[in-house]
Amino acid sequence: METITLDGVDKAILRALQEEGDISQTRLAERVGASAASCWRRIAKLEQAGVLGKTVRLVDPDAVGKGLNVFCQVRMKSHDPAARRDFELFINSHREVLECYSMSGDWDYLIRAVVGDVREYEALLMRGILTHDAVLTSSSHFALKAVKYTTALPT
Numbered sequence: 001m002e003t004i005t006l007d008g009v010d011k012a013i014l015r016a017l018q019e020e021g022d023i024s025q026t027r028l029a030e031r032v033g034a035s036a037a038s039c040w041r042r043i044a045k046l047e048q049a050g051v052l053g054k055t056v057r058l059v060d061p062d063a064v065g066k067g068l069n070v071f072c073q074v075r076m077k078s079h080d081p082a083a084r085r086d087f088e089l090f091i092n093s094h095r096e097v098l099e100c101y102s103m104s105g106d107w108d109y110l111i112r113a114v115v116g117d118v119r120e121y122e123a124l125l126m127r128g129i130l131t132h133d134a135v136l137t138s139s140s141h142f143a144l145k146a147v148k149y150t151t152a153l154p155t
Helices: 008-019 025-032 036-048 081-092 118-127
Strands: 068-076 097-102 109-115 135-142
Touching: 008 025, 008 036, 025 036, 068 081, 068 118, 081 097, 081 109, 109 118, 118 135
Parallel strands: none
Antiparallel strands: 068 109, 068 135, 097 109
């Protein structure tokens, strides 16, 4: 990925697009104090540099019956690269797993799964995660409420 220097207008564009991904070029230009053509060129440059990825719409989890956030810590039986690759492929095949991080410390992975209820999570855990050959054990934590949630990175 190309490294680029962001000026104030670039940062304002990034903030605006993270808040409102479908903002019109005209409205964006007004908001950041630049011309629409300049904004278009800057966005193209940010996309080409890999700063901006694809545009998506956020879905309200409660509105689609997927309001339970579960954080699952996983400890592996070994740190064999092949076993880890296989586990990561396995995790990527489960749509209810929204995030998975390889971690330092006592646990090897931290998974965030979004499901409809405890039974749906139990199925993922008992018939999925814990049955994987590379997994030794896990610990699950259920979110009671989201105190802060954002997808916007600070710029």
